[in-house]
Amino acid sequence: MTILFGLKNKSYDESITTVFSNLKEIIANMGTIFLSERLVESTTASADSSLLEARGPVWHKSDMRQNRVPISGIDTDARWGFSKTRGWIFGYKLHMSCSTGKLIVPLSADFTTANVADCQVYEPLVNSLVGLIDNIIADPAYDDGKLYRYSAQHNMRLVCPIKAYDGTPPERLELVEFYESEQGQKIYSDRKVSIEPLFEIVKDTFGVGTVPVRGLEKSASFVLLCVFVYQIAVYRNCVIGMENPRQVKCMLGI
Template identity: 30%
Template sequence: MTKYAQEHYLAFGFPKAPSRKTIRRRFLSLPKYIHWLLPQIMLQCQELDYQQFRCSWGFVDKSVFRALGGIWHKKHSRLGIVPHSSIDTDASWSKSAYHGWRFGYGLHLICLQNRFPVAAWVSTASDKDYSWMDKLIQGLKDTIGIVVGDAGYQSLKVIQNLYENYGILLQTPKVFTTYVKRPFVKWYNAMIQLAVAQCLYRHRRPSIEPLFSLIKQLFDLQGEKQLPYKGIDKVAAFLMIGPLTVQLMMRDNFIHHRDWANTQAFLNAFK
């Protein structure tokens, strides 16, 4: 980044190239800024075409990215033993139905049905899918009504909190089998079994999963490739750039009447 800034700083209107220290400081401050910026860009896009960018409902998921360096086995991490200096001790383990166990970090995303990202956050991989929902919806509280997630978001405490405090319904595919006599649980179980709710859930996978694939393609993180940084601060800054990049790319593609997932025109602009 320092080398790029030294060669292109005039194109950004800078009087001189920023120092490496300045770039590092601003790079590490990106997560909070991008978290605020994503909903703002969505609102600007709604001014272009409200129907295409409306945020009445969205889809949420987490994808785990492999940490840079060696694997920190659980037996060692529990004892605080770091057998190799390459191990990223901020990373942790998570298991998915598709990839099995992975040691790394989780990128949490909310997107619209057309795969347009509107919220993001980064955590260590072991954090529960639902644990960052309150953070994710902070910039969407006044716009979104329903967020659809998979079984990993099945938390009565989180679901009830979002609904009662923000009026946002976190819809999951499973009914609750405990506390079934509570009025809220009765209402929720009946609601998610409605035909319209089940239809909405079927749109989740075709919406959110291709978005993760697009981010991995743009940042060369497909398959078992590792992240380029170690430590939660640097990894969070790097991964948060992913949904922001896709947002800007999709906005540009929409304006120029291209397929929203077209990466070629966007990449060509940087050559």
């Protein structure tokens, strides 16, 4: 295990940092295995993020601005993030890409504080999918010219809700036309039945709706390890021919 995560001859703090970095690569490699072995549909992937609450009391913004920690137990690495469905959340953000179609599994993952915009994580999140996936479907948080260009440069199409406006350049109009087309709508319809339910499954299976540890690197290592374990469990179920490979709780003893 120490060799797998690159932990040999490292201190505890160094080990935590190394695990965080290596887990992202390991998860991406596992995603590549699912795609290359054709265990999942290899045309379209979905990308999104989900807010996770920090352990302990919240750090109010007024105190945060003054760098004042009024009570013990506050995770001072955590930050505030906003969700349209849940409002303001103090904590972290799990970013994932996943397969679409019959079998939905994580293909890549990242972890940040809750205030980091989704568009900032897009490129490292989908980099491992280059050459393996044609389309990336995402919500309006990813509607960014840089992301469209990055995707196109790597022979992928980013499909997310996009609108025309006065003076819309031709390249954006092409994206609007595709999104609004029958094909674009069919591709995009997979988002709500792929990435959104997957986040809930991961949170429910491992109990990480509230992160059980404190600190960015410890939280990242814990949550990303859960994502990796989920991948391994689903892969094992595929190998033994289980009818529903996503039934992992019994295998994990949960």
